[in-house]
Amino acid sequence: MDFSKLQYRQYIDGAFVEGDSRLETIICPGNLEKVGEVKLAGAAQATAALEAAKRAFPIWSSMRLEERGEWIFKLRDAIEEERENLHTLLVRESGKLNGHNTFEIDSLINYLTYFLEQAKCDQDTILRDISGGKGCYPVVREPVGVVVACLAWNFPMHNLATKLGPILASGCTCVIKPATKTPLSTLYFGTILDRIGFPKGVINLIAGDAKEISDTLISSKIPAMLTMIGSTQGGLKMVRDSATSVKRFSMELGGNAPVIVTPTADLKAAAAHTVGNKMRCAGQTCTAPQRAFVHRDVLSKFTELCVAEAKTAVCGMGDEDANVGALISEDAVKRMEQIVADAVEKGASVLAGGERPKDKKGHYFLPTILTNVTREMLAYKEEIFGPILCIMPYDDLDEAIALANDTEYGLASYVWATNYYEINRIVKGLEYGVVNVNGPGTGANYPHAGWKNSGIGADGSSYSLEEYTRRKGIRISLA
Structure with a gap:
């Protein structure tokens, strides 16, 4: 399939609509080739999408769960049939x-x-009768209503998954806004919905400039809930701009993930996992390790292992024989250069990487290991969102925990230790919604939640499903 010749259109109320704003050309960051074009949606189309979701909500929410389930399974099977096309499009638009x-x-x-x-x-609850046998008091959960979901560009389909799963299962309807840097796979998803005749208005897909359509979506009184994956600054703006009505929020925002490595750790596994996470997607994940705090007794060995891992870096995309993908844009590469320059100017040492790969077309930056990092450096304070790792020493666990918590963020954290006392003490002390001990992964059944300025609510697990429902207490007199 020639994806560059496909028509990518907005999907509103079960129909494809040409965007009424500017033309956006999507360039693959891995090879700088054109992937496709899309006319972006404007404010009026954002309003139309909200109205469509509002009309569809009474119908979708009143369906028996078994009937909604049939549609969800039909959608799931259609996605499986489109696996190859979706995968190819994802690689091309993300590099x-x-x-x-x-x-x-x-x-x-x-x-x-x-x-x-x-x-x-899900089970409804029957409260204890305290009225002398004259009443029963059930508590039921019902869908909140229309949900607006604003997604980040780094994982277009995974981010869609974390929102669409609970939206559809709970009985909500939605307007999905993909990032303008990677909108094509999400808009292509509309062709899957159209092919199976998915109930119109339940899922609306619109891509547009944040300033043009996000303000319309967020400030509208139609949504009962706003959910997003993005920066902390974007989350704060969403809260401020939404104050036209009382809304719910579920947000996964920025991160500055610490790694604590104790003397009992499997150093080889810790180094491979930590640097591997900086190579995966070029470190463009909110959970990517950023600040590694390593006990002084094993600092030299751990650093040596990390440098060796980083120096295996080969940049590329798609099916190339490589282990580091592209950054999303030229601006992202320039920011990595700025972070490294700031660190070096303030006394840091670059032990690996720190530059673009030579003679490689695309937006690439080599995995970078920094030492002698201090709290004043951008690499320590800011969310990097790229392949840069800071390694710093500590002398006791209290110091390590304090350093790990020394950030406004509280999303993901990592612990490498084999001593139960150490693990228990660190886990209890970390101010993070997710604590990974010795490298386990995640999935739909695991709550992914941020503390502090890293978010509200959770993606994944039954806790996420609860957020898309509201409690109704019913009081019935039998006398």
């Missing part, structure tokens, strides 16, 4: 390696399945 991208389609299928099964397990 990732095939191996860094394969989980995204699986996520979409798995989250749809998981949340439907969770909805089937």
Whole structure:
């Protein structure tokens, strides 16, 4: 399939609509070739999408769960049939390696399945009767209504999965806004919905400039809930601009993930996992390790292992024989250069990387290991969102925990230790919504939640499904 010749249109109320704003050309960051074009949506089309979701909500929410489930399974099967096309489009618009991208389609299928099964397990509650046998008091959960979901560009289909799973299973309807840097796979998803005749208005897909359509979507009184994946600054703006009505929020925002390595750790595994996460998707994940705090007794060995891992870097995309993908844009590469220059100017040492690969077309930056990092450096304070790792020493666990918590963020954290006392003490002390001990992964059944300025609510698990429902207490007199 020639994706560059496809028509990418907005999907509103079960129909394809040409955008009424400017033309956006999507260039692959991995090879700088054109992927496709799309006319972006404007404010009026954002309003039309909201109105469509509002009209569809009474119908979709009143369906028996079994009937909604039939549609969800039909959608799931259609996604499986489109796996190859979706995967190819994802690689091209993001510049990732095939191996860094394969989980995204699986996520979409798995989250749809998981949340439907969770909805089937939901039980209404009967409160204890305290009226002398004259009443029963059930508490039921019902869908909140229309949901607006604003997605980040780094994992288009995975991010869609985390939102669409609980939205559909709970009985909500939605307007999905993909990032303008990677909108094509999400808009192509509309062709899947159209092919199977998915109930119109339940899922609306619109891509447009944040200033032009986000303000319309967020400030409208139609949405009952706003959910997003993005920066902390974007989340704060969403909260401020939404104050036209009382809305719910579920947000996964920025991160500055610490790694604590104790003397009992498997250093080889810790180094491979930590640097590997900086190579995967070029470190463009909110959970990517950023600040490694390593006990002084094992600092030299861990650093040596990390440098060796980083120096295996080969940049590329798609099916190339490589292990580091592209950054999303030239501006992103320039920011990596700025972060490294700031660190070096303030006394840091670059032990690996720190520059673009030579003679490589595309937006690439080599995995970088920094030492002698201090709190005043951008590499320590800011969310890097790229392949730069800071390694710093500590002398006792209290110091390590304090350093790890020394940030406004609180999303993901990592612990490498084999001593239960150490693990228990660190886990209890970390101010993070996610604590990974010795490298386990995540999935639809695991809550992914941020503390502090890293977010509100959770993606994944039954806790996420609860956020898309509201409680109704029913008081019935039998006398």
